[in-house]
Amino acid sequence: MVGIAILIVANVLLRYFTGKAIIGAEEIIQVAMVPVIFLAIGYCGQIGGHICVDILENVFPRGFWRVVDPVIRLIGALAFAAMFWQAIKSGNMAGEFNETTNIRRIPHQPMWLMLALGAGFAGIIELTKLWVKPGSPLLIEDENDER
Numbered sequence: 001m002v003g004i005a006i007l008i009v010a011n012v013l014l015r016y017f018t019g020k021a022i023i024g025a026e027e028i029i030q031v032a033m034v035p036v037i038f039l040a041i042g043y044c045g046q047i048g049g050h051i052c053v054d055i056l057e058n059v060f061p062r063g064f065w066r067v068v069d070p071v072i073r074l075i076g077a078l079a080f081a082a083m084f085w086q087a088i089k090s091g092n093m094a095g096e097f098n099e100t101t102n103i104r105r106i107p108h109q110p111m112w113l114m115l116a117l118g119a120g121f122a123g124i125i126e127l128t129k130l131w132v133k134p135g136s137p138l139l140i141e142d143e144n145d146e147r
Helices: 002-018 025-046 062-096 109-131
Strands: none
Touching: 002 025, 025 109, 062 109
16 A cells, blocks of 8 residues: 555656656556455455444344344355456456556456455455354454444
8 A cells, every 4th residue: 555655646746747657657556456455355344344334223123133134244255256256267367368457568367366365355254254153253343333
């Protein structure tokens, strides 16, 4: 993240003072954001850092949420498993066809595999939250969650 921020600032300053930009800076930033975002998804889910829409939380009783929460987690795990599988397939295809970015020729395959790795971690975390009991040291719970 720091490297990305430094590249953005350097590119802006260079463009401001000289009128010239770092060639391919936007590509480098986009490619660097893939692992930053997708490897953070699982961690963010583990610590309860994702956005939670709790508009219906007080409408239904706690018993309802004890049934619905695991179903939602299972759906999330299945969605991450589908993302994992599709990213692996796309990464293999990108490697097979030697897909790269336009300016810097950065290969697409590693980015797809990073996406797959992040989706796999997130899916495993969702499954872990299905089977690990609350209060376990394996599970970092959100202190705001009263359910």
